[in-house]
Every structure is written in structure tokens, then in C-alpha cells.
Amino acid sequence: MLIYSYMAKDLCEIKSIHQTTVRKTIARIQKIDGLDRTAEIFKLMGDMTKLKITCALSLEEMCVCDISHVLNISQSATSHQLRILRGAKLVKYRKEGRIAYYSLSDSHVKNLLSSTIKHAQHRKE
Amino acid sequence: MLIYSYMAKDLCEIKSIHQTTVRKTIARIQKIDGLDRTAEIFKLMGDMTKLKITCALSLEEMCVCDISHVLNISQSATSHQLRILRGAKLVKYRKEGRIAYYSLSDSHVKNLLSSTIKHAQHRKE
């Protein structure tokens, strides 16, 4: 990075323009707790299928079959996505006979969802 | 979906268990404004590199070179990611000579970031 052919004599010399800012920022980012989890949540919700599932479940609990109809995707695809959301503990489910009712695992997900939608709507232009 | 070999006679018969819930939920999701943009924002922030860039920029504006040092990735990778963030209007930049100073395009991104980090920290267990 930032190493050109004509710099080859001095590979150790890696420059940053504002060293104080860089050091300060590195320290601050390292101090942020739960950044990995934040990225995980963002990544999961960044998929339209999972986002819609989450939206649907923020209204009320639903079974796999109904979710697949709401999103107009196959039962298999729905189940795969729910499995991932389950793994990330964003949703939970209860079984009633052979029917699995999924719901959001806690209110934080719902709040995050509504606040982000608001942010998205406040988009400029 | 939900079609088994022994159902082949009646392919049009696709069942949903709770039809009222399904219809209601479809209508509600369609009514949500800015869902695509929400997914876009989530997806971008769901990548550790972009998330860290956003975190860094939420503190103060920074040049490409410094960002690459903060994240410990190449200048090229940094520039590629910034390009994507620019395209999604999450960051903007100003040029000062040959240096490009990037910053968050508005405070909504910063607010979204801090609120999501809080949500992530409130994680159960």
C-alpha cells in the first residue's frame, strides 16, 4: 500500500499524512464495543429477503408457510433464511404441532428496523 | 413451493395456512416507504471494511491515505470501498490539492450507526 516501484529501496517507510488523526482513530475504533455484532446485524438485514422477513415478523408472529407466501419465495428458501436469522438470534420460534411460528427474538430488532427505515426516508434529494 | 409429487394433479392449489395474516402483511410491507434504500444502507454497513470506514468518518473527516492506515488495508481497497459508499451517498468528499477528504454525507448515517451499535450491545446473553 502506498508503495511505488521507485520506493522499493525503503519498504519500511510507510507514510500516513495525518499520523495523530490515524492513531487517535484506531484507538477509538478499537474501543467500540460490539462492532462485530453490529456488522453481523447490518449484513443480515442488508438482504431484501431477510429484511422483509424481519418486517413481516415485526408485525406479528408467522409460520414458515405464510412467510414464504408473503415474500413469494419457496418454502425451502424461506427456511434457509430463517435458519440464518435464528443462528444470529434475530428471530426465535415456537412449535405448535408441525407448524413453526417465528417471531423477532426481542424488541431491539424491531426498534432498529423502524429507526433505520426512518433514516432511509430522510434521505436527501 | 409446498408442492409435492403427489400434488402434481393440482398445481394451482397453493395453500397458505393463515390467509388473512398473509394478505394483511403483504399490504403492510408494500406500504413501507424506502425499504429498498433501507436494505441498501444495511448491506453497505454490513461489511466490516465499510462499517469501520463509516465509524472512522463519524469522528472527523479523513483522507484516503489515513483511512487505509486506520483499517490496515491497501489504498486501492480503500478507494474501491469509498467509491461504493459515495455511490450510495453515504459519504461525500472535498478535494484539497491532491488530497481527498472524505466525510459522512449527513448526520443520519452517524445517528444510525450509534443507535445500531447500542442495539448490538443490548444483545441478550
Add this chain to the structure above:
DNA sequence: TGAATATATGAGCATATATGCATATATAAA
């Protein structure tokens, strides 16, 4: 017990994405 049904899951494929490499562009300095 056997058929129907609701869900789960492994394998494979198609697509998307992040990054490295090489190079282009733009500006500053000599």
C-alpha cells in the same frame, strides 16, 4: 401403519462482492 403435510437441510449452481494488481489521472514540486 401408512399417507399427508409442515419444516429443515445438504449439495450444487449462479451471482455478487472484496480485494489485489496494474495502470490511469490529477496535482504539486523540482
Add this chain to the structure above:
DNA sequence: TTTATATATGCATATATGCTCATATATTCA
């Protein structure tokens, strides 16, 4: 004008992800 430097970007590739297909599992009912 030539060299140095800060950033941008096209291309290639490795990896990740979502979906389909086939099938497994679990539960209900006849």
C-alpha cells in the same frame, strides 16, 4: 517538463451468498 505523490479505476480472481432441487425429519390423521 520531469518526477513524486494522492487517488481512482478496469480487470481478474477468490470467496460468500441466495436459491433450487432433492430429500430427510417430524407430526397429524385416516
